Amino acid sequence: MITVPLSYPPTAEVLQKHARSQVMAMGQFDGLHMGHQSVIRTAVSLAERRQCPVSVMTFHPHPKEVMKKGDYEGYLTPIAEKKALLRSMGVDVLYIMEFNEAFSRVTPQQFVEDVLFPLQVQTAVVGFDFRFGHRGEGDESMLRELGGDRMTVETAQPFELNGEKVSSSGIRKALREGDLARALDWLGRSYRLQGIVSDGEKRGRTIGFPTANLRLDDNYVIPMKGVYAVRATVDGEQLKGVMNVGVKPTFHEGDLKPSFEVHLFDFNRQIYGETMAVEMYHFIRPERKFSGVQELVAQIRNDADTARQLLSSSRF
Incomplete structure (x- = not known):
């Protein structure tokens, strides 16, 4: 082309x-x-x-x-x-x-x-x-x-799908409200974000869930804060994982710019500075504040299990 x-x-x-x-x-x-x-x-x-x-x-x-x-x-x-x-x-x-x-x-x-x-x-x-x-x-x-x-x-x-006219504004609204299922139906594919893996707070590795901090490379529509089941592509390798979009309220107070942290399953390689494409498939839960690290770790473990199950039966 x-x-x-x-x-x-x-x-x-x-x-x-x-x-x-x-x-x-x-x-x-x-x-x-x-x-x-x-x-x-x-x-x-x-x-x-x-x-x-x-x-x-x-x-x-x-x-x-x-x-x-x-x-x-x-x-x-x-x-x-x-x-x-x-x-x-x-x-x-x-x-x-x-x-x-x-x-x-x-x-x-x-x-x-x-x-x-x-x-x-x-x-x-x-x-x-x-x-x-x-x-x-x-x-x-x-x-x-x-x-x-x-x-x-x-x-x-x-x-039209199910009697509703498919529109960009409707997809934007669905993403803002965490209705990822509707957004994907109307797109006809997963919703995709791309960026560079950059230095984050490196807190994930200390609690057993290392994450890649994604710095978006363009001005994307940002979906609702929360946890998502995703597939990521790094250097041609496709991986399953879970992504948190939000401000990490367990560790931060105040209205901060959302971060995009991806925990990749069965992956342990240094990828700082590499381009990562993340395809979002399922909304798991909204972001929330936890009482402490132990409660957060237990929830992340549950989120990861949920993501594995959801991704095993994804339509796309």
């Missing part, structure tokens, strides 16, 4: 290099959840039938982050993970349009005439709630009108 950074207006050089008849899926696609996947699968299928490339255009940073509006609090899929997922779905080209205040003022007409037409987009595939242009003035109906006889538009219908 080719990744093409874009700014507005695109340079003549970029347009000349990448202009070709193509089917393009457009959207923010944060999360690449089941609904987003249906949009992209539609584009891939159309492109295969027409024997032309399939592309995706996304916008980065997130418009809510730039405009300081709404409930934005991080990414479900930072750009690196989004790239990997789209590559696995068979996308040929990923256009990453820089979203800034200047681009936020671009009208729907300007976007179509200055970006989509010069790239020779044959068909644009969007979700039913797609909005674009200054103040979100454009929708799929306007996009179809502006495309005229130069570009057709396909609209994917809402994707």
Whole structure:
């Protein structure tokens, strides 16, 4: 998959290099959840039938982050993970349009005439709630009108599970509330965090449960504080474990920044400075304060046993 950074207006050089008849899926696609996947699968299928490339255009940073509006609090899929997922779905080209205040003022007409037409987009595939242009003035109906006889538009219908429309905002809410089961159903996969293993307080090793302290490498949506059954990947090795997201109230007072501590089962290797990807599968319990170290150790042992059982029957 080719990744093409874009700014507005695109340079003549970029347009000349990448202009070709193509089917393009457009959207923010944060999360690449089941609904987003249906949009992209539609584009891939159309492109295969027409024997032309399939592309995706996304916008980065997130418009809510730039405009300081709404409930934005991080990414479900930072750009690196989004790239990997789209590559696995068979996308040929990923256009990453820089979203800034200047681009936020671009009208729907300007976007179509200055970006989509010069790239020779044959068909644009969007979700039913797609909005674009200054103040979100454009929708799929306007996009179809502006495309005229130069570009057709396909609209994917809402994707529902158990009568509910799958959405990024719903997944964010589920993660904040500890409803990991719902988040995973709507994502269609585990929720993933990635970072560098860094020095922590090294308290875990003194109580028989050494942990890897994960320093996240991007601005992720942070799930509810608590304990999770996870699978981690370090240097190509996949391992099961248990992760605590929280502030360790047994040892700390006050509102501290959450830490991410992973205890890996049957593992005893030095991994400071290495990249670790953690896939979250089950929410075990909320974080709480214990009366002392002995009570904490007993609970960690129970959490580890619970995690082993849950991971032995995970769907993903």
